[in-house]
Amino acid sequence: MIIDAISWFCLMLGCFFCFSGGVGILRFPDFFTRMHAASVTDSLGAILILVGLMFQAGLTLVTVKLAFILLFLLLTGPASSHAMAKAALHSGHKPMNSNTSDDAAKNSASGGDVSNP
Amino acid sequence: MFTAAIIAILVTMVLALTRAILGPSLYDRILAVNMFGTKTVLGIAVVGFLMGRPDFLDIALIYALMNFIGVIAILRFFEYDPRGTTNHDR
Amino acid sequence: MLSGIYGLLSATLFVVLDAVDVAFTEAAVGAGISTLLMLTTLSITGRYEIQRPKIQSQIALVLTTITGALLIYGTLDMPYFGSTDSPANAHVADYYLSNALGQTGVPNFVTAVLASYRGYDTFGELVVIFTAGVSVLALLGTVSDKTMSDDHQPMHQHLILRVTSKMLIPVIMVFGLYVQFHGDFGPGGGFQAGVIFAAAIILYCMLFGLGVAKEVISLGMVRFCAALGVLLYGAVGVVSMLKGEAFLNYSVLASDALVGQHIGIIVIELGVGITVAAVMISVFFTFTGSAEEDDSAFDASSPSDATESNSKQVSQ
Numbered sequence: 001m002i003i004d005a006i007s008w009f010c011l012m013l014g015c016f017f018c019f020s021g022g023v024g025i026l027r028f029p030d031f032f033t034r035m036h037a038a039s040v041t042d043s044l045g046a047i048l049i050l051v052g053l054m055f056q057a058g059l060t061l062v063t064v065k066l067a068f069i070l071l072f073l074l075l076t077g078p079a080s081s082h083a084m085a086k087a088a089l090h091s092g093h094k095p096m097n098s099n100t101s102d103d104a105a106k107n108s109a110s111g112g113d114v115s116n117p
Numbered sequence: 118m119f120t121a122a123i124i125a126i127l128v129t130m131v132l133a134l135t136r137a138i139l140g141p142s143l144y145d146r147i148l149a150v151n152m153f154g155t156k157t158v159l160g161i162a163v164v165g166f167l168m169g170r171p172d173f174l175d176i177a178l179i180y181a182l183m184n185f186i187g188v189i190a191i192l193r194f195f196e197y198d199p200r201g202t203t204n205h206d207r
Numbered sequence: 208m209l210s211g212i213y214g215l216l217s218a219t220l221f222v223v224l225d226a227v228d229v230a231f232t233e234a235a236v237g238a239g240i241s242t243l244l245m246l247t248t249l250s251i252t253g254r255y256e257i258q259r260p261k262i263q264s265q266i267a268l269v270l271t272t273i274t275g276a277l278l279i280y281g282t283l284d285m286p287y288f289g290s291t292d293s294p295a296n297a298h299v300a301d302y303y304l305s306n307a308l309g310q311t312g313v314p315n316f317v318t319a320v321l322a323s324y325r326g327y328d329t330f331g332e333l334v335v336i337f338t339a340g341v342s343v344l345a346l347l348g349t350v351s352d353k354t355m356s357d358d359h360q361p362m363h364q365h366l367i368l369r370v371t372s373k374m375l376i377p378v379i380m381v382f383g384l385y386v387q388f389h390g391d392f393g394p395g396g397g398f399q400a401g402v403i404f405a406a407a408i409i410l411y412c413m414l415f416g417l418g419v420a421k422e423v424i425s426l427g428m429v430r431f432c433a434a435l436g437v438l439l440y441g442a443v444g445v446v447s448m449l450k451g452e453a454f455l456n457y458s459v460l461a462s463d464a465l466v467g468q469h470i471g472i473i474v475i476e477l478g479v480g481i482t483v484a485a486v487m488i489s490v491f492f493t494f495t496g497s498a499e500e501d502d503s504a505f506d507a508s509s510p511s512d513a514t515e516s517n518s519k520q521v522s523q
Contacts, residue, residue: 008118015125018156022132025152031144038152049159053166065174069162069181073155076185079371080151087192088144176231179403182379183239186410193413194246
């Protein structure tokens with residue numbers, strides 16, 4: 001009974017995080033903030049949902065599989081987020097808070113490659 | 118309760134898909150696709166529980182794998198292309 | 208890129224329809240490998256499309272619309288979803304469902320049907336895949352087996368990715384083996400396992416470069432394995448024929464019929480897995496090989512272009 005309650009709590013919290021991540025990826029203003037929304041809530045939501053499912057499953061092979069999925073997501077999620085951020089930075093996206101006038105000019109220049117110096 | 122979880126995940130998938138279609142830059146799209154994949158993994162796991170078929174976890178596992186490989190392939194293709202690396206934004 | 212999403216979505220559909228094995232295949236092939244091959248094809252063909260006259264694309268649009276409409280019209284004649292008197296449910300399905308466990312001893316019906324009852328079909332599919340691999344090799348020319356440039360390491364600054372992948376690749380391979388030999392009992396089998404194996408090798412190849420990957424598994428070995436899988440499958444059939452039964456009838460492989468079926472199914476699944484993995488790897492190697500040749504030619508031919516763009520950046 002208590003285990004059930006814990007599991008539901010985890011599931012609902014995970015769903016909330018997933019949903020807020022979805023809202024974040026739609027509403028945030030630029031790429032890096034979106035990435036923050038997506039990757040952070042992705043990891044947290046995945047952990048919570050999978051742990052909730054584990055409580056449901058009990059100690060069986062299913063739990064082991066769930067643990068493997070969790071391990072896999074925890075390894076790959078941050079790694080691919082990192083790779084994406086790096087690639088975006090390489091190709092000329094700049095984080096938002098360094099938006100002084102100089103950087104803004106450079107930003108648009110490397111973005112479109114057509115603006116005046 | 119599982120149904121509620123599935124609905125939440127589906128709504129998130131729709132939001133991510135919207136970003137993938139809107140996405141002003143290429144990387145927004147990749148990010149959205151990656152997120153979509155992760156949500157699919159979770160969704161399949163929950164659906165497996167809803168239907169009482171834990172076999173589905175294998176599929177979730179292979180999704181997680183394919184998602185990772187796909188993202189890396191896309192990144193490699195777009196980042197290290199010697200032809201016109203500065204023309205990504207549209 | 209959105210095709211990956213399409214694969215994921217259709218696989219989810221199969222999951223909802225309870226077709227676990229089909230969903231598995233779709234996940235591995237549709238979402239994973241086909242996206243990969245599409246991308247590598249793009250990297251060969253070059254980035255920008257040549258502008259065609261507009262009339263051509265309009266003709267194409269009309270043609271696809273007509274074809275799609277015809278296909279939708281065709282579905283109107285199909286029986287209702289899940290109806291019991293549809294042809295698929297009327298004839299053989301009952302027989303398979305009631306007899307598969309007793310005759311083959313395999314709990315997973317899909318594997319039983321694929322590998323035992325429909326052994327000829329699966330053999331044909333395998334040969335088709337093999338032929339596809341051979342024709343890719345024939346069209347793109349055999350890439351020279353010499354390693355072109357050892358220092359050509361595509362993602363050398365992605366240290367985190369490389370370390371993560373090094374941890375993951377063994378796990379992926381073990382998972383592939385699990386799928387391969389678990390096909391009798393749960394979803395899985397040779398096709399999926401082969402694709403998973405190929406995915407592991409392709410991941411390695413993408414992160415560490417073609418040259419390093421070829422040191423691990425050489426192109427000649429890949430070709431040998433592709434042929435070996437088909438041979439293995441055929442040999443099972445020939446052995447059962449020599450033992451006085453029909454081609455691909457596994458019951459005679461051992462003294463007990465059920466054990467014979469088990470041996471036969473496992474061996475042919477192994478053959479399928481080996482061939483699929485080898486063909487996928489060789490196609491990927493060939494594609495990336497020719498892409499990298501193009502790239503190095505491009506780099507050598509126009510160094511001035513690169514310096515020009517650099518100076519442009521500096522001046523800004």
